[in-house]
Amino acid sequence: MTTPVMPEPPYYAVIFVSHRTEGDAGYGAMADRMAELAAQQPGYLGVDSSRGADGVGITVSYWRSLEDIAAWRRDVEHTAARDQGRAQWYSAYELRIARVERAYSWQRD
Amino acid sequence: MTTPVMPEPPYYAVIFVSHRTEGDAGYGAMADRMAELAAQQPGYLGVDSSRGADGVGITVSYWRSLEDIAAWRRDVEHTAARDQGRAQWYSAYELRIARVERAYSWQRD
Numbered sequence: 001m002t003t004p005v006m007p008e009p010p011y012y013a014v015i016f017v018s019h020r021t022e023g024d025a026g027y028g029a030m031a032d033r034m035a036e037l038a039a040q041q042p043g044y045l046g047v048d049s050s051r052g053a054d055g056v057g058i059t060v061s062y063w064r065s066l067e068d069i070a071a072w073r074r075d076v077e078h079t080a081a082r083d084q085g086r087a088q089w090y091s092a093y094e095l096r097i098a099r100v101e102r103a104y105s106w107q108r109d
Numbered sequence: 110m111t112t113p114v115m116p117e118p119p120y121y122a123v124i125f126v127s128h129r130t131e132g133d134a135g136y137g138a139m140a141d142r143m144a145e146l147a148a149q150q151p152g153y154l155g156v157d158s159s160r161g162a163d164g165v166g167i168t169v170s171y172w173r174s175l176e177d178i179a180a181w182r183r184d185v186e187h188t189a190a191r192d193q194g195r196a197q198w199y200s201a202y203e204l205r206i207a208r209v210e211r212a213y214s215w216q217r218d
Contacts, residue, residue: 013207015122015169017157048126048203050161058159058167060124092216094157098122098207107201 006045009100012063018085018093020055027089030081037077043068062100069097115154118209121172127194127202129164136198139190146186152177171209178206 020027038044043064051057063069072078085093129136147153152173160166172178181187194202 009205013122013124013205015124015157015207015209017169048124048165048167050159050163050165050167052159052161054159056157056159058157058169060126060167060169086215086217090215090217092214094212094214096118096122096209096213097211098209100124100205100207102206103203104205105201105203106195106199108195108199 006062006103007064009103011045011100012066012069013098013100014061014063014069015096015098016059016061016093017095018057018059019091020051020057021089021091022055025088026084030084030089034078034081037075038072041068041072041075044072066097115171115212116173118212120154120209121175121178122207122209123170123172123178124205124207125168125170125202126204127166127168128200129160129166130198130200131164134197135193139193139198143187143190146184147181150177150181150184153181175206 035047035049038047038061045062045064047059047061049057049059063072144156144158147156147170154171154173156168156170158166158168172181
C-alpha cells in the first residue's frame with residue numbers, strides 16, 4: 001500500500017497501465033531501479049503497483065505537483081527506461097495524469 | 110486495457126487499491142458481478158484492473174463526472190458489496206477520486 005505519509009488532497013497521480021511482452025529481459029531490474037529513483041525525486045509522495053498473471057500491470061505514482069511530474073519525466077535514466085520499454089518490454093500502455101481531489105483509506109482493526 | 114472508446118480528458122478516475130484477505134469466500138463472483146454492474150451505469154467509461162501474487166490489487170474505473178461516481182456509490186448492490194468487503198474480503202484499502210487531465214496511449218505496431 002501507499003506510504004502512509006501522504007498529504008491531504010489535492011495532489012497528482014500518474015496512472016500507468018501496461019501490458020508486458022513475454023520474458024523478463026531485464027525488466028525486473030529496471031522496474032526496481034525506477035522505483036528507487038522515483039522515490040528520490042522532489043515532490044514524490046508514494047506509489048502503488050500490481051501486475052497480474054495476465055501480464056497487465058498498473059502503477060500509480062503520487063506527486064505534489066505537475067512540475068514534479070514533468071521533472072521526473074525528463075530524468076535521463078527514466079527517459080532511457082521508457083525508450084527500452086517501447087523497444088522491448090511493453091506491447092501497449094496507457095498513461096494518465098490526474099489531480100487527486102479526495103482520498104479515503106480503511107484498515108481492518 | 111481500457112476500452113478504446115474513452116473520450117478526451119477531462120473525465121474522472123476512481124483509484125481503488127486493496128489488500129485481499131486469504132481465500133476466495135465469494136470474492137471472485139462478487140468482483141465479476143460488480144464489473145458487470147458498473148459497466149451498465151450512466152457515465153461509465155471503462156476500467157483497468159490487476160491483482161498481483163502478493164494480494165495487492167488496483168482497480169481504476171473511469172467516469173464522465175463526479176455525479177456519475179456518486180450515483181454508482183449509492184447503488185444498492187454496490188453498497189452491499191462494499192460492506193461485505195470490509196467484513197470479509199479486504200484487510201485494507203485506499204480509494205482516491207481524481208480528475209484526469211491528460212491521457213496518452215501507445216501500442217506496438
